[in-house]
Amino acid sequence: MAEYRVGIIGGGIGGLGAAYELAKLGHHVELYERAPFLGGLASTFEVGGGRLERFYHHLFLSDTTMISLLKELGLGDRLIWRDSKVGMFTGGRIYDFSTPWDLLRFSPVSLVDRMRMGLVALYLQRVKRWQKFEHSTASAFMRKWAGKRNYEAVWEPLLKGKFTTYHDQVSMAWLWSKFATRVASRGKTLREKLGYIRGSWQVLIDALERRIRELGGQVLTSTAVTRILTEGGRVSGLAIQRADGMQEQRAFDIVIATIPSFALPKLVELPQEYVAKLQGVEYEGAIAAIWVLKHSLSHIYWLNITDPDIPFLLVLEQTNLVPPEEYGGKHLIYTANYVTRDDYRWPLSPEEIVRGYIPNLKKINPAFDASWIEATYVHREPAAQPIIKANHRERMPPTRTPVPGLWLAAMSQVYPEDRGTNYSLRLAVEVARQAVEMHQA
Ligand SMILES: Cc1cc2nc3c(=O)[nH]c(=O)nc-3n(C[C@H](O)[C@H](O)[C@H](O)COP(=O)(O)OP(=O)(O)OC[C@H]3O[C@@H](n4cnc5c(N)ncnc54)[C@H](O)[C@@H]3O)c2cc1C
Incomplete structure (x- = not known):
């Protein structure tokens, strides 16, 4: 097989998975991530001396692509499985739903x-x-x-x-x-059994980055792709900009974009019919507040909230899946929401969001007191969840774009499953293989 130069836009699990697959197949890959860190929606931050996902993450037993990758990377022993504890908070009390x-x-x-x-x-x-x-x-x-x-x-x-x-x-x-x-x-x-990667998704992200580099690929963070370049109607490269403002053009035979589908037309000119598909699948945002507490809030890991006067959809107690010892003995809780672009919380400061939530934690556990709080963090992401409407298959943008050499592997193309790291990985690897096979043919 010929060796191609492949540019990958986005350093989430999809982009990293595609880059690893192509590097293994002997192609030259360069991955560009605009954030200063890798991992995208599955990225992590430091808390209680350990790492934690900005947005809660677990695996299902059916996440076989991810489980195989973890084993391939020598991380099989990092995978832990626990009985999940699911509940519903409705009418002022918790009901178990496990x-x-x-x-x-x-x-x-x-x-x-x-x-x-x-x-x-x-x-x-x-x-x-x-x-x-x-x-x-x-x-x-x-x-x-x-x-x-x-x-x-x-x-x-x-x-x-x-x-x-x-x-x-x-x-x-x-x-x-x-x-x-x-x-x-x-x-x-x-x-139900739920899985978690001991040490967080960061362990996987680091291993993928390391393997891509060992196989001769390049991984660049703080580097945004500002334009997908074309010549004679087909892909010819990428224009990139580093955080210090330095711009450069890089030549590629193939480009794989793993960014939200609606963002692709900002980078390249595409036929109107394809643009309509890309923009036809809307995304909503997510806001997650993370609470480091002295005590546990409840015995439930995944607590759905149906009471309309509580301003969050979910309370996820991470330390009911992974023991508090992994986080210096602290109890970690997420309160989370999916939100539209006009949600009242976007302009609020993290402190304002958290302050508004405190009285609601007391509804869930009357013993809760603000003195339990040791630290809080708020993470926001505008493109967190594609809206999968009826007849999505007809609405979904094809992975092979009308520009020869340009491919798309986005969360909006995961269907009928709900988006997840397993499916982003599976999709991106499939797209990567197809992109080089078709290029050859
Ligand atoms: C609240 C929440 C909970 C979740 N829970 C789970 C869970 O329990 N289990 C699970 O498996 N999955 C879960 N997921 C889903 C999972 O995180 C995603 O499916 C997966 O991480 C998406 O990976 P991706 O690479 O396709 O996209 P992303 O992670 O969105 O990566 C795209 C990357 O592209 C970068 N980018 C965009 N534009 C440019 C540009 N112009 N130049 C360079 N870089 C660019 C972005 O910065 C980003 O890092 C959850 C997601 C959310 C939001």
Whole structure:
């Protein structure tokens, strides 16, 4: 196989995975990341003497691409699996939702409604042909089959929390995939198992960077791609700008962009029809506040919040999955939201966001007191979650762009599964292989 020069835009898990794959195949890769650090949405920061993801991360047993990569990189022993503890905070109290039996104890809806919900869940878990859900929205399906009361008590608040103003447009195929993933991650006891990389996703990010360099590739942070260059209608290289303002042009045979799909037209001229696809899939942002606490807030790892007067969707207690000893004995909690661009929190300072949340933590655990707080951090990302609407397959931009030599591997092309590092990796590796094979042909 001929050896190509490949430029990769973005140093998230997708970009790193594509670069590693191509370097292994003997191509010359150069990866550009505009942030001063690698990892993108899975990047980490230091807390309590350990590293933690800016946005909470875990793996499912079905994340086989990621599990294989970790083993290949000699990190298999870093992967830990724990029974997950899932719950729902509704009507001012926590309900456990860790096993199917917990549903029977979920008293906010009647026993008949609980049984109806259980039957719908059982049906969704057994269906393999998800394509039949493509044309429906999750809200219409759940309203019809789980019933109005279940919809209003459970599904509507969850969909609203995750998809804000888009909640009634989200594809049922997307919701089906959430059931499928969670069922595939259950052990024999019917308890869900969740995985974590001991030492954080940073261990994986560092190993990928090291291997790419060992194989002769280049990895540059604080370096933004400002233009994708073309010659005679096909890709010829990248214009890059370093943090110190230095600009340079680099020649490439192939370019793989792993950035949000709507951002691609800012870098290169593309036919209007393709631009419409790129911009047709909207993304929403995420805001995560991380709390370093002296004590545990609850026994739950993943606590969905359905009470509308609480300004966050989720409380995720990291130290109910990974023991506090990994973080100097501290208890770590995320409070998280998905948000649209006009959300009131974007202009707020981290202190203002945290201050507004404090009284709500007390609702979850009345013993909570501000004196428990040792430190807080706030992370925000405007392109955190593509909105997967009904008929997404027809809306999805193809990975092979109309510009020969230019390929796209973005979260909006992960379907029907919810976006995740496993799928970004799988997509980017597939795109990388295809890009060099097609170039040859
Ligand atoms: C709140 C939240 C929770 C999540 N939970 C999980 C989880 O539990 N498990 C899981 O597996 N996944 C989870 N994910 C999803 C996971 O983080 C993503 O699917 C994955 O990290 C996306 O990787 P990516 O490389 O495709 O994109 P990104 O991580 O978005 O990487 C793209 C990179 O491109 C860079 N970039 C953009 N423009 C340019 C440019 N012009 N020049 C150079 N660089 C550029 C960006 O800075 C960024 O680093 C979560 C995500 C969020 C937001």
